Amino acid sequence: MxxxxxxxxxxxxxxxxxxxxxxxxxxxxxxxxxxxxxxxxxxxxxxxxxxxxxxxxxxxxxxxxxxxxxxxxxxxxxxxxxxxxxxxxxxxxxxxxxxxxxxxxxxxxxxxxxxxxxxxxxxxxxxxxxxxxxxxxxxxxxxxxxxxxxxxxxxxxxxxxxxxxxxxxxxxxxxxxxxxxxxxxxxxxxxxxxxxxxxxxxxxxxxxxxxxxxxxxxxxxxxxxxxxxxxxxxxxxxxxxxxxxxxxKLCIFELIYFARPDSVIDGISVYLSRHNAGKILSQESGVEADVVIGVPDSGIPAAIGYSEASGIPYGMGLIKNKYTGRTFIQPNQELRVEGVKIKLNVLKENVRGKRVVIVDDSIVRGTTSKRLVEMLREAGATEVHFRVSSPPVTHTCHFGIDTPYRKHLVGAMKTVDEIRDMIGADTLAFISIDGLVKSVGGGTTFCKACFDGDYPMEVPVVED
The missing domain is CATH 3.60.20.10 (Aminohydrolase, N-terminal nucleophile (Ntn) domain)
Structure with a gap:
């Protein structure tokens, strides 16, 4: 679920x-x-x-x-x-x-x-x-x-x-x-x-x-x-x-996650930047596997790029229900525990008996990543290798993006190995900050404060 x-x-x-x-x-x-x-x-x-x-x-x-x-x-x-x-x-x-x-x-x-x-x-x-x-x-x-x-x-x-x-x-x-x-x-x-x-x-x-x-x-x-x-x-x-x-200092998360893939922002194609991130991620943290899948929607271009660079076939592994809008009736706790597949479901035929690379755009708290790994294993995946097309989120944003307090950001509180153990993946790797910057064309014209804490201006001190 x-x-x-x-x-x-x-x-x-x-x-x-x-x-x-x-x-x-x-x-x-x-x-x-x-x-x-x-x-x-x-x-x-x-x-x-x-x-x-x-x-x-x-x-x-x-x-x-x-x-x-x-x-x-x-x-x-x-x-x-x-x-x-x-x-x-x-x-x-x-x-x-x-x-x-x-x-x-x-x-x-x-x-x-x-x-x-x-x-x-x-x-x-x-x-x-x-x-x-x-x-x-x-x-x-x-x-x-x-x-x-x-x-x-x-x-x-x-x-x-x-x-x-x-x-x-x-x-x-x-x-x-x-x-x-x-x-x-x-x-x-x-x-x-x-x-x-x-x-x-x-x-x-x-x-x-x-x-x-x-x-x-x-x-x-x-x-x-x-x-x-x-x-x-x-x-x-x-x-x-x-x-x-x-x-x-354009917010780099616009290119990673927020913007629609068919948009161009400050001359940068959103789709190509995500596609490039997947290629670089493959070069930085390759692994032997049978199929690469992406987490809909923003993880898919990176997954395709990872597939092309690695030579591992790309396949649809997760199906998204696009009709769970804000008026969707919230499930009660009993249904949550039973594991109702509300928003994403695994396409079992594409992962059963296979070593799977799953590519997502980010990990914030880690709870969704953990459940994705569980779902893939339940569907018969023999190995699950989690790859993330952004670095660990370690700092809160103050500029219009709703991020949790730092104590709730798993990237701020745990090492990569500890996050891997928490989500239950066989391996876990994030793109490097240098790799991310390279994926969007290089330069120093981006705000990356959620990854490195280097805010472009003085920000309020908040209680963690």
Missing amino acids: IDIFDKDKMEEECGVFGVYKHDTEKAVSQLLYYGLYALQHRGQESAGIATNKNGKIFQHKGMGLVSEVFRNGTVKELEGNIGIGHVRYSTAGESKIENAQPLVVSYKNSHIALAHNGNLVNARALREMLEDGGVVFQTTIDTEVIVNLIARGLRNGIVESIKRMVEIIKGAYALVITTEDKLIGIRDPHGLRPLCMGKTKNGYVFSSESCGLDAVGAEYVRDLEPGEIVIVDGEGVNSYSQNNWVKK
Whole structure:
């Protein structure tokens, strides 16, 4: 059984999407819907859309998947030629409708809608400062801190207000905003969270991943640079940079796990990076075996790469039930103990009597890895060799990825041999940090803090 409630993976962050059409009579709500649908893998907790018609904001949001939130013609009721959308997994703030995004606020004669992917490391201090100044918060998410900082500076114009906000906040963020007659995209000064721009026949699109552009037929233009602010309005596209203090550090876990394999982030193919990781993993930790299998979905490209490099045939070994969404009825403890195969099941014909190499993208707590090994042995595998296409996760993320406290990270508490004994595999090997960096093209432009503790900025001290 795979207990889907163990939280034994780095949980998704959020996805943001924005659309601008020059024709003010054209509605963008349906494009936003399809864009969010393409980004659904980044968050399944809540979804929302806010559209802008002549400065007036229309919005609809709710708990659940995009297809659950937007039913019965609600999309068509959202008027306007500018709009933003959001799919959420909560990394800051509770899971409730008040924290769903986009956030919409009114300030004097202005209306602002904002959607945020990421996490601020100084949100608490900024929130206290704003509360001391009389600001009343309606949510518990750091996104509301951002939108209030923008609203406070609007007397100097939207551009100057955003520039000042970017100087104050610290952390990871990709933002899409609509106010007045504008669509705005912003990427944090380290480029930790991805954000790209595309062009349509009569407008522009912002998306967390390029697969969102593909979904609406937009042509990829480029990724926003770290610290860049891009404003689209009737006059065209204007860019404002923060080049005096930017330092690119894209979250490497985007390429390992979060992004869809058909996306390209900062010029790097997600699929090819995972495929390369599998090849390098085979070179670093080869083993004699009869079949290579991957853990769906993000472990499969690495498994194929491992197979190609090693010469060991690739086969389907685990079948995923793709319909266990957030509304799935949770099994009781008795069913869990009995081992009901809820999310993954073994294709016995491909593993029975064979020495199996199983490739996964990561090991966080280790409970799922242990159950996978047990399932393969129960299905008749004679040997189980576990290979991981990322290094051991040893540190907590502070930038929008939901990781457990360090004491719950098996890579921080145990050696590789101890982890192997815990999960019951015959052998266990992780890709090296150097090998991982090589798989994504090399360089020093990645945040690998979850593996090496080298954070790109000062982070809060948390109790383990």
